[in-house]
Amino acid sequence: MMSAMAFVMIQEKLYDAEFVRTHCVGFDETQMPEGAAGAESYKDYILGTRDGQPKSPEWAEAITAVPRETIARLAREYATSKPAVLYQGYGMQRRAYGEQAVRAGCVLAAITGNVGVPGGWASGIALQAPDGGPFWLVFPTGENPVKAMIPSFLWTEAVLRGKTMGEADGVRGAAKLDTNIKCIWAVACNALINQHANVNRTARILADEKRVEFLLVQDNFLTPTARFADVLLPVCTQFETWGLEDGWKYGDEVILMPKIVEPPFETKSDYRICAEIAARLGLEQAYTEGRTEREWIAWSLDRYRQSRFPGLPTLDEFEASNAGVYSLPVERPAVAFTDFRRDPVKHPLPTPSGKIEIFSKRLHDMSNPAEIPAVPKYIQEWESAFGPEAKKFPLSAIGHHYLSRVHSTLEGIDWLEEAFPQRLFINPLDAGPRKVKNGDLVRVFNDRGAVIVPCRLTLRIMPGVVALPQGAWWTPDKNGVDRRGSVNVLSSERWTPLAFGNAQHTIMVQVEKAEAA
Structure with a gap:
């Protein structure tokens, strides 16, 4: 549908041609990046210049069942409203070829000039916070000597065939994995079974002790994942330990979560469990650095008060106020990419071209146009009403x-x-x-x-x-x-x-x- 919206904008000249010319690459054949001359531009794809199929509202109606008149009206309203927000949630990317829908939304924002302006939008669900950057309350993690990482969704593949997985499977930090996953330590995680795809297949993998030799689970409840645990460690709730939160994604708040009551029975906090395991390995001091949970909360508040927010209260002040929530001062709204919009030469984006890449040379060089095209395209899903x-x-x-x-x-x-x-x-x-x-x-x-x-x-x-x-x-x-x-x-x-x-x-x-x- 977003391709059809772009079709209307191009045909009716509703897009911001000047912004596209100065801030984007790959919109048409005159803007192709170096090394991609002759490749299909975004405009060529939308108009069907090469494949013979214009991505018109009529074309999109047959796929989406959204009336062509509705698509055209939405395209005109979005293109002519200044500023306008096309706001994507976490959902459309959770489909086959979901990257294409996300990219298509970003392109609509770009060709209508709604990037770098108050009330506009650039991409995805961005983190919003004071001073133009996210306020994540984090603790030191130390240096992990193991650099290899896998996409979280492919953990079952790493159990089944880890030693064959490499860059083509999303492995980062290593050319390939040295071993299959044999041990899993799941903390507050019901994603191994319940929230992972194809539950029956996943259950068979976890039940096979020749594959997953040991599964340790820490949780509050006997979840479907916890039922597969070799060792299950009961965790107390957030009311029985210390915590500190921020206003997730969009908020400007620091939220104190004080310990209200003692943990019942044998339950312990995740921190205490990890500290006790570390102690049995002779690593307690290295793990805790001599601090309790409450002392880590105080340390974190002190750190952010010194580095970014002088008005942030100490833990003692926070507790004495009984407020529970501290609102950070916001002197100005954070608008992304304003410098880039003002001067794309002096303030380029961290892309190979320094501009918004409607056509991506990096994706083009992957040489997989059927699944990873250089411009965002509609690709029929591997399971669909048309298959x-x-x-x-x-x-x-x-x-x-x-x-x-x-x-x-x-x-x-x-x-x-x-x-x-x-x-x-x-x-x-x-x-x-x-x-x-x-x-x-x-x-x-x-x-x-x-x-x-x-x-x-x-x-x-x-x-x-x-x-x-x-x-x-x-x-x-x-x-x-x-x-x-x-x-x-x-x-x-x-x-x-x-x-x-x-x-x-x-x-x-x-x-x-x-x-x-």
């Missing part, structure tokens, strides 16, 4: 955030479940042929697994799409069918080609009425 799998699994499923949980946290709380019960949301046009009524149990399945949940008929979801709130705890019955509604029973472990990210919203399923248990 052969749709004959067997005709409905597109998404796993959306839900008001009863934060991912898998707060699952199982009766009051929240009463207010927002786990349901499959389905359009009446899809429910009718399946003889499904509101509240009926339905079986949602594909080749990776099946879940049985009640359904909710609603016009708020389009025909051909169903939605199952993500985060429900995987609860398989004796036949391996999940009875709680964990959407990751259905999702694929296949990753996006450029960022090696999860594509857990790319799911095709079938729905049928289920018999009562």
Whole structure:
């Protein structure tokens, strides 16, 4: 759809031609970067100069089901509103080729000149904070002698075939891995099972002791991940230890989280658990540096008061105030890329060209145009309503955030479940042929697994799409069918080609009425 919006802007000359000329590369054949002469520009792609398919609103309507008139109207409104924000959330990139949608949004912001201006937008969900930089309260981590890193979504691949993984698999800090993952230490993490894709496959990997020889889990609750632990260490809650937070992403606040009560029974804080393990290894002093949790909080506040915020209270002052929240002074709003907009020559971006790269020479040099094109393109997903799998699994499923949980946290709380019960949301046009009524149990399945949940008929979801709130705890019955509604029973472990990210919203399923248990 964003490509179709660009088509309207180009055809009707609604884009900011001057900003594109001075601040971007790769928009048309006159702006191609060095070494890419003759390659397809963004304008060529949008107009269909080479592939013969203009990316018009009519073309996009056939794919998205959004009326062509709506697409054209949105394009005109966005292009002519100054300033304008096209704000992307964390969601569209969690699909096959999700990088393309993110890049397409950034290009729309660029060609309309909405970069480096108050009220504009440049990319993604950016961190907003005083003085133009993020205020992250962090503790020293020391120097890790192991430099190799893997994309977090590919941890199952590192268990299965770590020694074969290299740069092509997203490995950083080493040419390749020296070993498969054999030991996992999971702290406050239900992502090993519940929040990872293809739960049934992941469960088989974790259950195979020849692959994962040891799994240590620290958590407050007996989560689906914790049930696979060889050793499970019970952790106290945030009310029973000291903590310090900032106003996540957008806030200008420092939030003190004081210890209210002692940890019950054998529970300990994550810090105390790690300190005790370090002590048994003879490393307690190196790990704690002689500080308790409360003393680390005081150290962190002192550090930021000295380096950035002179008015930040000491821990004793913070406690005495009983406020719990300290608002940082903001003298001016932070607007990204203002210097670049004012003078792109003196203040270039950290890109090879120093400009906004609508055409990326680095991506071009990867020589994988089918999956990693140099300009943002629509690529048909590996599971979609337009593929052969749709004959067997005709409905597109998404796993959306839900008001009863934060991912898998707060699952199982009766009051929240009463207010927002786990349901499959389905359009009446899809429910009718399946003889499904509101509240009926339905079986949602594909080749990776099946879940049985009640359904909710609603016009708020389009025909051909169903939605199952993500985060429900995987609860398989004796036949391996999940009875709680964990959407990751259905999702694929296949990753996006450029960022090696999860594509857990790319799911095709079938729905049928289920018999009562």
